[in-house]
Amino acid sequence: MQTIGTLGYALLGLLAREPLSGYDLAQRLGERVAFFWGAGHSQIYPELRKLERAGLVSHKRVAQKDRPDKKVHRITAKGRDLLARWVTTPYEPAPLKDELLLRVYSVWLAEPAQAAALLRGEEQRHRERLARYRGFEAQILEHWKADLDDARSPNFATWATLRRGLEHEKGYVAWLGWLAGVLERAT
Amino acid sequence: MQTIGTLGYALLGLLAREPLSGYDLAQRLGERVAFFWGAGHSQIYPELRKLERAGLVSHKRVAQKDRPDKKVHRITAKGRDLLARWVTTPYEPAPLKDELLLRVYSVWLAEPAQAAALLRGEEQRHRERLARYRGFEAQILEHWKADLDDARSPNFATWATLRRGLEHEKGYVAWLGWLAGVLERAT
DNA sequence: GGACGCATGTAATAGGTTACATGATTAC
DNA sequence: GTAATCATGTAACCTATTACATGCGTCC
DSSP, rough: OOOOOOOHHHHHHHHSSSOOHHHHEEEEEEEITTTTOOEEEHHHHHHHHHHHHTEEEEEEEEEEEEEEEEEEEEOOOHHHHHHHHHHSOOOOOOOOOHHHHHHHTTTTSHHHHHHHHHHHHHHHHHHHHHHHHHHHOOOOOOHOGGGGOTTTTTHHHHHHHHHHHHHHHHHHHHHHHHHHHHHHHHH | OOOOOOOHHHHHHHHHHHHHHHHHHHIIIEEEEEEEEOEEEEHHHHHHHHHHTTSEOOOOOOEEEEEEEEEEEEEOOOHHHHHHHHHHHOOOOOOOOOHHHHHHHTTTGGGGHHHHHHHHHHHHHHHHHHHHHHHHHHHHHHHOOOTTTTSSHHHHHHHHHHHHHHHHHHHHHHHHHHHHHHHHHHH
């Protein structure tokens, strides 16, 4: 029995909610769920084959009119069990990596005005992300209100991760605004 | 001319402040500066050789009594220039990866009590990290007060990254406490 | 004698990104 | 025709982790 990696659990976590094609999975890991994991399609397709060989997912080819065929992947009972057990497995956090913070660590060597411009651009990027997350939040509060105190509901779990994403973006925007302001005043 | 990667800039960023051995660099990237980057010694030693071949750092062997010799690395003028230019180079953020968030995304499949226990453990870990960062903050406010409004000072840059680290840990602790509470009440 | 901290490296493997590759259909 | 979206894959390369490997000195 081969051990499955974090990407595998990311795919299983998405498939535990709904059957999806490799393309769909790549969309979610490239854009929508991007506040806690990410992957490109070139990593996803081979990983799906691996999960299938391990009996954790199965697929069915589905013909579509007006579009190419797709392979719809479904999680198996075995896959669901493995995923459920993984959630509470003891864990060591990976060191977090943030290239922008790393750049700021050396910002004292750069022109303050140039650095401030870069940071204002990032502030804008994170404001947009925050707005997008607030949009998700509004939809959740509108459609899933009843699930938000039910720990057994997938919608509750989505809500929980989104709350963290929202706080992260809020804090990041505030920090970027503060730092850009300091650098602008230093010119 | 070879292009240098993010790890290379992490090492240059540390060496721009003070000369350090490979061992020292590994300490900082494994523990102290860990709120924005990380690396193990097996990655650091080869990378230092690479930076040296590119003329960005130089080293000098220093004998010590009671301890093995060490190689003290120093950034060159060329290295400092490259680092300063990199800081304001246009950049695309890497998707962030947080395995704990990924687990929470599937928490609806797990026993709430077990999940809550894992989260309380993480809450404790982050509380400790927060306390450590507050200790750094106290030292900075005591010794570097005069530098904190000088954008050209390395101490200002350290302070700026630490502020982000503090906010990150505060937000994480609050979120973990909230989520663990919800899961405990669901038992 | 054994564990621990200092100090430096290499080798094997796993994980991830970028580029290559193909092909259908729809909208402009 | 040509760009965009849907859809699936492979190959080459780079990055990062884990394990292997060595050796001195101090403390218990």
